[in-house]
Amino acid sequence: MAKIVVVKRVLPTHLSILVRVLTAFAGLLVAVLITSSVTGLSFVETLKTAFESFADLNVLRYISVFLPTALGLSIAFNARLWNLGAEGQLVIGAVGATFIALYTPIGKIDFAAPVTALLFASLCGLLWSIPPSLMKLYLGVNEAVVTLLMNYVAYYFTNYLVKGPWRGRGVYGYPTTDLIPDESKIPVVPGYSFSWYIVIIALAFVAIAYLLLYKTRFGIALRALSSSISAVELSGMSSKKLALAAFTFSAALAGFVGGSEILVYHRKLVEGDIVGSGMGFTSIMVAWLGGLNPFGVLAASYYTAALYRLSFALQIGSAAIGDALSKAIVGTLFAATMVAEFVSRYKIVVR
Amino acid sequence: MAKTVYGIAIALLVIGIVAGYFIGYYATPKVAAPPQTVTVTAPGAYQTVTMTYTQTVTSAVGVATYTPPAKVKAAFVYVGPVGDYGWSYMHDIGRRVVAELYKDWLETTYVENVQAAQSPAVIDDLVRKGYTVIFTTSFDFMDQTLEKAKEYPNVMFFHCSGYKRAPNMGTYFADLYQIYYLNGLMAGALTKTGKIGYVAAHTIPEVVRHINAFAIGAKEVGEQLGKNITVYVIEIGAWYDPDKAKAAAETLVKQFNVDVLAFTEDSTAIVEYAESLYKQGKEVYVFSHYSPMYEWGPDVVVSGQLVRWEVIYADILAKVKAGIYRPGNLENVDYWYLLNTGAVDLGAHVYPNGTVMRINPKFIPILKNIMVKDVRTGEAMSVYDLVMKRYNEMREAPILESLQGTALTHELESLASVSTGSSHVPAATIAPVFDPFTGPLKGYCIASYSRFCSGKAAGSEVSVKPGERLTHDDLWNMDWFVSWVAFQGKMG
Numbered sequence: 001m002a003k004i005v006v007v008k009r010v011l012p013t014h015l016s017i018l019v020r021v022l023t024a025f026a027g028l029l030v031a032v033l034i035t036s037s038v039t040g041l042s043f044v045e046t047l048k049t050a051f052e053s054f055a056d057l058n059v060l061r062y063i064s065v066f067l068p069t070a071l072g073l074s075i076a077f078n079a080r081l082w083n084l085g086a087e088g089q090l091v092i093g094a095v096g097a098t099f100i101a102l103y104t105p106i107g108k109i110d111f112a113a114p115v116t117a118l119l120f121a122s123l124c125g126l127l128w129s130i131p132p133s134l135m136k137l138y139l140g141v142n143e144a145v146v147t148l149l150m151n152y153v154a155y156y157f158t159n160y161l162v163k164g165p166w167r168g169r170g171v172y173g174y175p176t177t178d179l180i181p182d183e184s185k186i187p188v189v190p191g192y193s194f195s196w197y198i199v200i201i202a203l204a205f206v207a208i209a210y211l212l213l214y215k216t217r218f219g220i221a222l223r224a225l226s227s228s229i230s231a232v233e234l235s236g237m238s239s240k241k242l243a244l245a246a247f248t249f250s251a252a253l254a255g256f257v258g259g260s261e262i263l264v265y266h267r268k269l270v271e272g273d274i275v276g277s278g279m280g281f282t283s284i285m286v287a288w289l290g291g292l293n294p295f296g297v298l299a300a301s302y303y304t305a306a307l308y309r310l311s312f313a314l315q316i317g318s319a320a321i322g323d324a325l326s327k328a329i330v331g332t333l334f335a336a337t338m339v340a341e342f343v344s345r346y347k348i349v350v351r
Numbered sequence: 352m353a354k355t356v357y358g359i360a361i362a363l364l365v366i367g368i369v370a371g372y373f374i375g376y377y378a379t380p381k382v383a384a385p386p387q388t389v390t391v392t393a394p395g396a397y398q399t400v401t402m403t404y405t406q407t408v409t410s411a412v413g414v415a416t417y418t419p420p421a422k423v424k425a426a427f428v429y430v431g432p433v434g435d436y437g438w439s440y441m442h443d444i445g446r447r448v449v450a451e452l453y454k455d456w457l458e459t460t461y462v463e464n465v466q467a468a469q470s471p472a473v474i475d476d477l478v479r480k481g482y483t484v485i486f487t488t489s490f491d492f493m494d495q496t497l498e499k500a501k502e503y504p505n506v507m508f509f510h511c512s513g514y515k516r517a518p519n520m521g522t523y524f525a526d527l528y529q530i531y532y533l534n535g536l537m538a539g540a541l542t543k544t545g546k547i548g549y550v551a552a553h554t555i556p557e558v559v560r561h562i563n564a565f566a567i568g569a570k571e572v573g574e575q576l577g578k579n580i581t582v583y584v585i586e587i588g589a590w591y592d593p594d595k596a597k598a599a600a601e602t603l604v605k606q607f608n609v610d611v612l613a614f615t616e617d618s619t620a621i622v623e624y625a626e627s628l629y630k631q632g633k634e635v636y637v638f639s640h641y642s643p644m645y646e647w648g649p650d651v652v653v654s655g656q657l658v659r660w661e662v663i664y665a666d667i668l669a670k671v672k673a674g675i676y677r678p679g680n681l682e683n684v685d686y687w688y689l690l691n692t693g694a695v696d697l698g699a700h701v702y703p704n705g706t707v708m709r710i711n712p713k714f715i716p717i718l719k720n721i722m723v724k725d726v727r728t729g730e731a732m733s734v735y736d737l738v739m740k741r742y743n744e745m746r747e748a749p750i751l752e753s754l755q756g757t758a759l760t761h762e763l764e765s766l767a768s769v770s771t772g773s774s775h776v777p778a779a780t781i782a783p784v785f786d787p788f789t790g791p792l793k794g795y796c797i798a799s800y801s802r803f804c805s806g807k808a809a810g811s812e813v814s815v816k817p818g819e820r821l822t823h824d825d826l827w828n829m830d831w832f833v834s835w836v837a838f839q840g841k842m843g
Contacts, residue, residue: 056476163841173554173556173798188471193472274466277466312465312469316477
């Protein structure tokens with residue numbers, strides 16, 4: 001009787017990267033093949049759409065969201081702190097940025113307005129993560145559950161604001177605030193829908209996160225936190241302070257993204273689920289897809305952003321394939337990358 | 352060693368990504384106008400709000416040399432899935448109709464399930480793929496559409512349900528208030544308890560107007576039959592949420608004892624709920640909304656509201672093709688289409704040949720047996736005849752249609768008639784001879800942006816003088832309920 005066993009293995013790093021990249025490509029080919037056979041579109045045409053999605057600058061619109069949020073999460077996850085609240089922290093960041101832009105005089109000062117709004121957005125995101133992290137550290141409450149639930153608190157809080165005290169005067173009763181002043185807006189690249197400022201800041205975060213995690217005592221201790229708290233304590237660092245720092249840092253990054261969503265895209269506060277649109281949740285997946293490594297997260301957010309864009313791009317054309325099929329294709333691609341993940345970590349042995 | 356390989360791989364990946372971007376950047380054909388054209392017209396001239404007409408003659412770039420396109424490529428951006436069987440579904444029906452009708456020169460596409468924050472990037476994609484007419488069909492897309500309209504001055508944008516326009520961005524809407532009124536007449540005739548339930552998505556002016564019109568119809572008939580009509584409203588805070596809609600309907604039936612339901616929500620949940628009650632032996636009548644939902648409740652659906660976006664799409668696209676609409680002259684294009692245009696209709700079912708079942712045959716004999724008077728003329732007739740009479744009265748307004756296409760002429764829409772001075776044709780009717788929103792009406796404020804409620808606290812009394820007919824702007828800003836609407840607030 002043959003027995004199938006899954007055995008853990010360690011592939012050399014370059015090989016494991018190669019496996020992932022190859023799977024990503026293979027998955028793309030399979031997805032294109034499915035699409036063209038289902039819709040009757042030409043294979044080459046579909047392939048072109050797919051590759052265009054990867055080459056189009058508008059990928060940066062989604063990278064601006066996924067990259068900072070997933071970077072923050074990967075820092076927390078490296079310390080085995082399960083922050084599932086990026087969505088809510090992002091939404092609260094958006095509230096913070098709107099507050100600065102719309103309800104303080106700073107909102108009407110060029111340059112100072114977006115900078116302050118983004119900083120305040122980060123601060124709001126950070127503050128939103130304080131209750132769950134304190135509950136985790138001092139009361140032993142599971143942070144995954146609390147952060148997850150606080151996403152919905154953030155949604156409801158935002159909805160309360162836009163339907164109540166913050167509802168705009170010129171919006172005919174729709175649940176949004178008035179538009180933020182022009183001085184607060186961050187301009188997008190003409191012909192595209194992203195801002196270079198946010199992209200550059202996001203890329204800078206990659207370097208910062210890398211240095212923080214791998215080149216500082218803080219980062220080494222942080223990563224050690226997952227395996228041995230006592231080792232960290234013995235080295236003279238407070239594990240609680242460390243965890244709090246990692247947790248709040250990840251929330252601050254999500255808050256920053258929320259602020260940028262308002263200043264770049266919405267230009268007003270809208271209902272919570274429209275601000276977040278689930279992108280905070282997707283970022284959790286991006287962080288894991290990137291293996292919790294800052295450069296891995298960069299690649300993963302690029303890949304995810306391209307697929308995100310692809311799900312819309314595939315719909316455009318004479319044979320409208322609709323959202324369901326395009327989501328199925330994007331799902332196929334994610335499944336392929338997960339297979340790659342599995343293959344690079346385990347092997348199947350038949351005995 | 353492994354570290355070096357790792358480093359090299361990463362470096363290559365980064366180089367690859369960067370190279371890919373720039374190759375993509377230069378390889379992708381740019382349909383978009385170069386950025387400098389964006390600054391040609393002062394931004395102030397673009398930003399127009401319904402109330403303040405900017406009468407600038409905008410000489411936008413390219414208008415002088417404009418030639419109508421031989422082939423029109425139109426794209427539709429939907430907020431929901433086409434399968435929602437409500438809002439986006441009916442827009443897509445409209446798209447399908449024009450795609451077939453104009454197949455010689457029109458190419459269409461759609462993108463569904465787009466959220467507000469994703470819409471700018473989706474519009475970029477569409478423009479780059481050569482679509483020159485873009486319909487954005489959600490209020491949520493308004494500001495994003497306006498920004499993209501400024502960015503792409505040579506692309507024509509049409510935004511549904513908003514109020515911001517630009518030289519290359521028009522607005523359009525098909526409104527159902529007259530249909531709600533007609534359904535209200537039937538609701539008032541059929542209710543036994545006098546208690547009617549309404550599940551509202553959001554209490555924005557559009558929905559408030561619909562609730563009021565429905566309540567006005569219900570009272571007009573119900574009062575004559577000795578019923579004390581109250582319309583109980585629960586707001587669910589979502590356009591599409593079958594679970595909440597059903598829960599709200601259940602609350603209305605069980606706690607408020609309502610026996611007729613109407614709603615604004617994009618699913619068949621409430622119709623199915625009423626049908627399930629019927630199967631259990633409890634009769635609660637229901638009016639289907641937006642799409643034809645008769646099949647989900649053949650025993651309980653009396654009638655309903657239907658929208659026909661194809662009427663507006665056919666008009667816009669024909670004018671685009673003819674060169675009447677062009678980028679540069681859309682600033683005052685604002686469709687406000689009512690029953691007289693055929694863009695909305697009374698009914699809950701569409702037969703295979705395309706004709707509409709106006710009233711469920713099961714209820715026709717019942718409605719024919721309930722006798723009332725036409726409050727306007729005093730003439731006695733059955734409720735069925737009254738509904739048909741009002742339908743025809745509101746349908747009969749051919750001159751009105753030309754006023755309903757532009758923002759500038761909206762102020763003339765509530766004119767009952769104009770005099771000609773001729774002895775044989777002394778006057779010509781403009782607006783329908785009947786409109787549900789004619790005084791005397793009493794109500795209470797729920798917000799403060801209309802001329803009735805601005806500067807007043809919620810709950811302040813509203814009073815419309817006898818004979819006064821509400822104008823387009825009054826309807827568009829409606830922030831008050833008639834006094835027999837009992838607003839129960841928002842469901843958590």
